[in-house]
Amino acid sequence: MRDDIRSWNRLPTVGHRHVLEVRTRNDRLPLPPGDETCIPFGNGRSYGDVCLNPGATVLRTRALDHLIAFDRACGRVTCESGMLLADLLELVVPQGWFPAATPGTRFVTLGGCVANDVHGKNHHDTGSFGNHVRSFELLRSDGQRLTCSAEHNADWFAATIGGLGLTGLITQVTFDLLPVSNPFMITQGYRFATLDEFWRLNACAEREWPYTVAWIDCTRHSGRGILFAGQHAPPQPELPPWKDHHRDVPVDLPFSCINSLSLRVFNEVYYRQKLPRGRHLTHYVPYFYPLDAVKNWNRIYGTRGFYQYQCVLPPQVSADGIADMMRQIAGSGMGSFLAVLKTFGSRPASGMLSFPRPGATLALDFPNLGEKTLRLLNRLDSIVASSGGALYPAKDARMSGAMFRRGFPQWEKMLAFIDPRFSSGFWRRVNEPEG
């Protein structure tokens, strides 16, 4: 058993019987012996077990990192599924293009972006990653290769976008980029003292800015925070210099640095940070990927790992639901280090199991304090369930089958497309008979 394959929050810790490398896109799928199942593993930036397959096999895809075509005139790119978004950015940004949707880290593979149908700060404007996918190739365990798009194999297309790696291996994907003038963003920060103020600010900001996201202070009931808005900068007479600086958390800490004191201090300092007056230029890297500046930042939570919790609540009940959740969290004393609040737009997602849908999404992280943490998350679950919301599988290591089926009503339709040799820890958990 190998215990070195982990997801980003280091939970759950599981052993894998086989770790197989997919060497080239034209090869047959490497399969484990017998009827053991496998699941693609991109770069393990999910927080949980969608990319893990305890007791069975993971297929590592990172060797599939080749570009296949890049049409610089229309911004359409075809690349292998193991390519990192970071590598893609280095290629396309200097040519005046940018991914239409990007998560908060650039160390994800494009296969991972499709399989979780990831969203970014511009969802209200541009939709999620799947909305920009034109086609991909799906390799099934029986050797079949399906070219999928909205026109061909449309049902496979819908099952695989947001399909959590269960329909087979995506070998290559073609998607459209957004034109940009330079690598810089124009950004503006707005401080707000209460959640009510956030909703008002956010409604205005969304009309004006393609990118919006808010950080909120979870150690307080009030829901104070800062809304960060941004847009790609128009052509500039002169661009400021920029250099990427890395820091590292070089070792595994035996304990978590995140406790109620450090949380309070951090949130206080963060809220009081000096916001530059008005609009200013920021390079896209610190704007989109602030956490990438600290390599291995997940280690600050110690070897026990941490839970991410991301939900979406429908628009009519967002305000009440989020306020309710904030009360629960502040009351528990287990506030989250990085609480992120944003609203999704109305563009329908392309996948059967896609997470983005109209409403407000709240993302939180909690150090793993065992039962105590799980109890809080269960309380949050009941708020999400009673509001008709859903949890994000990419950030989940614990949701129940009932919670999953509620949030993803198309799950039954999905069953027909699952490859018989594919399964994951997540999938088995949410399909376990309830006991």
Next chain:
Amino acid sequence: MSNIIIFGATSAIARACTRDWIAAGHNLFLVGRNADKLEIMRTDLLARSTQGQVVEIATADLNDFSTHEPLYAKAAEVLGMPDTVLVAHGSLPDQKACEASVDLTMCEIRTNALSVISLATLAANLFEPRREGTIAVIGSVAGDRGRQSNYVYGAAKGMVDIFLQGLRNRLAKASITVLTIKPGFVDTPMTAHIPTKGALWATPNDIGQGIIHAVNHKRDVVYLPWFWRIIMLIIRFIPEAIFKRLSL
């Protein structure tokens, strides 16, 4: 703009170099034994190139020395006169299996030393009259001292090391750079069977960057990452009477 030939181009380390070289605007001639992998690389590099560069491929089993001269001729034909050669192919032998088989031992020496010497000799003869060029060869820290756990590989890399010292000495007068690259542990398909990779392990990208830097600065010998120079200094320093009892 350089014209670069890469032997063992599909190796993870060489591949990392090709990406930098294509971004820097150079023409590339890729030699490997797997046509499918080479074609995938060529498509990738052409899609990355922005200056209409040439990327050509050729398949050959480099253990067949008769392929070597025609490969240089072909490269000159499609690229123009080459000015940089990177020799990157290699294999990590199963030491225990080598101990049981003389044939296997000889075959590994052929892959990791003799074929390299053949290619370097031809490159030297190509560059010497023109009084310019760079011959970069991937050796290994394993070539610095023989150890029970992989001395067949170590012996081959050690032979290449000494051969290149002599070649460097010969070609210094002709201002030709001979670069010996000595990586430590690198996470590549060659070492994929080793499950846990600790702090000493580098990525092919790290090594690729180091190679590009060393080529650009016309260095003689580089350890990659740099700290291996110190580690190997200490390892070479241990008296043989003690070393022979260690299980390294």
